[in-house]
Amino acid sequence: MLCRATKRVISIRGRSIIRPIKDSALHMKKAEFEDRLERLHELGNELSLAKSVEGLCRSAVRLGRKRLGFDRLSTWFVDQADKDFIIGSFGVDEKGRVRQETGERVAIDEDPAMRQIRLNRARSVLRHGVPLRDDSGAVVGRGSHIIAAIWNGKEVIGYICTDNLLRKRPLAGEDREIAEFFASTFGHLYSLKKAEESLRAAYNKLEGVQEQLIQSAKAEVVGTLASGVAHEVKNPLAIMLQGIDYLSRNTEKRNEKAAMTLKRMRGAVKKANGIINGLLDFSVFAELKLTTRDLSSVIKSSLVLVKHEIDRNRIKITEDFGGELPPVRIDRGRIEQVLVNVFLNAIDQMPKGGILTIRTYAVHPPKNRGTVVAEIKDTGPGIAKNILDRVFDPFFTTRRSSGGTGLGLTIAKNIMDRHGGSIKIENVTRRGAKVTLKFKSTIEGRR
Numbered sequence: 093m094l095c096r097a098t099k100r101v102i103s104i105r106g107r108s109i110i111r112p113i114k115d116s117a118l119h120m121k122k123a124e125f126e127d128r129l130e131r132l133h134e135l136g137n138e139l140s141l142a143k144s145v146e147g148l149c150r151s152a153v154r155l156g157r158k159r160l161g162f163d164r165l166s167t168w169f170v171d172q173a174d175k176d177f178i179i180g181s182f183g184v185d186e187k188g189r190v191r192q193e194t195g196e197r198v199a200i201d202e203d204p205a206m207r208q209i210r211l212n213r214a215r216s217v218l219r220h221g222v223p224l225r226d227d228s229g230a231v232v233g234r235g236s237h238i239i240a241a242i243w244n245g246k247e248v249i250g251y252i253c254t255d256n257l258l259r260k261r262p263l264a265g266e267d268r269e270i271a272e273f274f275a276s277t278f279g280h281l282y283s284l285k286k287a288e289e290s291l292r293a294a295y296n297k298l299e300g301v302q303e304q305l306i307q308s309a310k311a312e313v314v315g316t317l318a319s320g321v322a323h324e325v326k327n328p329l330a331i332m333l334q335g336i337d338y339l340s341r342n343t344e345k346r347n348e349k350a351a352m353t354l355k356r357m358r359g360a361v362k363k364a365n366g367i368i369n370g371l372l373d374f375s376v377f378a379e380l381k382l383t384t385r386d387l388s389s390v391i392k393s394s395l396v397l398v399k400h401e402i403d404r405n406r407i408k409i410t411e412d413f414g415g416e417l418p419p420v421r422i423d424r425g426r427i428e429q430v431l432v433n434v435f436l437n438a439i440d441q442m443p444k445g446g447i448l449t450i451r452t453y454a455v456h457p458p459k460n461r462g463t464v465v466a467e468i469k470d471t472g473p474g475i476a477k478n479i480l481d482r483v484f485d486p487f488f489t490t491r492r493s494s495g496g497t498g499l500g501l502t503i504a505k506n507i508m509d510r511h512g513g514s515i516k517i518e519n520v521t522r523r524g525a526k527v528t529l530k531f532k533s534t535i536e537g538r539r
């Protein structure tokens with residue numbers, strides 16, 4: 093590669109004469125080139141540690157300048173939606189600062205050098221005395237310019253551009269070769285990071301799906317159990333309740349011990365009955381009675397149902413109902429059940445008072461096709477990390493001693509799933525937990 097530069101053309105009194113480059117100068121150039129190649133190798137190793145595609149592009153521009161001695165440097169990628177265009181990534185501004193240039197989009201054919209590369213006539217092009225432009229396309233000076241193709245091993249996926257606007261050092265053939273190597277190293281790393289990112293995204297999605305599958309498998313097990321056992325248990329319980337009522341009527345009022353025992357028995361039977369009813373909610377036969385509703389008004393009516401508990405614990409309520417929401421198709425009774433479960437959980441965590449914040453809003457396209465969201469936030473202690481992924485499990489409770497059955501969130505999730513919605517619970521940064529309920533709206537939101 094370097095032997096091309098062993099001779100140079102000089103002009104004496106208008107005549108061109110070819111003279112060999114002196115050995116020592118040649119040696120220096122060669123050593124310098126080899127040094128840059130060595131630095132390029134190290135740079136490749138460093139760039140391979142980038143955590144994301146964006147991080148890689150930013151570091152490539154920053155370190156390309158610092159380690160390889162490039163002046164202004166920028167990276168562009170072929171627009172995959174329309175391959176006649178390229179989109180900016182990161183670049184160096186007219187003051188030498190690295191900036192994001194993702195908003196830039198240019199037609200490839202506007203630049204003759206890029207067109208030449210695109211037609212497979214070159215891997216890089218070096219030009220002298222050309223207009224140098226800023227990111228908006230305005231001419232900011234004249235000088236040398238190199239464009240090198242970013243390859244992924246199969247095709248050109250973008251371009252690395254560098255010029256000498258800032259330092260004015262003329263660009264030579266060696267710079268072009270370094271730019272070519274750099275673009276090729278960068279191209280391979282870019283493809284690798286892209287693949288890594290999509291693999292990570294696919295993995296996360298898969299994990300989510302797996303989690304959902306586990307949850308619905310659990311719900312199915314509970315459902316099967318419910319329909320099998322509940323009816324069997326429900327009848328004996330009804331008989332017991334009738335018996336307790338009969339004995340209560342026929343026991344002398346003065347017999348306080350007997351009255352107390354019967355009262356406890358009634359409480360216990362009612363609790364068992366409550367659990368059975370909860371289990372029956374999983375039954376496929378428990379069909380939803382869907383009507384079109386305004387979610388905020390359903391929340392308000394559910395709050396009334398827990399007003400007593402709220403007042404007893406001296407809890408303050410902050411409401412932020414986001415204007416007029418698109419209507420939702422829900423089984424009002426079931427959604428009230430979900431909300432009451434969530435409210436009671438929050439209230440339970442604030443026995444000495446706190447704030448219950450309820451917020452509703454609509455998420456519009458293009459982000460989400462008509463979703464209505466309700467967030468319920470408390471100022472309790474939050475959920476311990478080690479139980480966070482178990483709170484939706486059937487019968488999981490940390491309140492067993494105070495009467496918790498651990499079915500509240502399981503049932504809430506089952507109801508939300510059957511509405512085609514979702515329920516999520518997480519800790520909030522400072523204090524407390526937040527439950528997010530998402531519903532599909534019946535009409536698409538406006539942009």
Ligand SMILES: Nc1ncnc2c1ncn2[C@@H]1O[C@H](COP(=O)(O)OP(=O)(O)OP(=O)(O)O)[C@@H](O)[C@H]1O
Pocket residue numbers: 433437438441470472473474475483484488489490491492495496497498499500501502524525526
């Ligand atoms: N807002 C919250 N803050 C902290 N922990 C919570 C909150 N909501 C739920 N949890 C935790 O999740 C567990 C499961 O909740 P879930 O509603 O399913 O059952 P439970 O409230 O214990 O009993 P019940 O069947 O009576 O509802 C709770 O025991 C509690 O540990």
Ligand SMILES: [Mg+2]
Pocket residue numbers: 433436437499500501
């Ligand atoms: Mg509960």
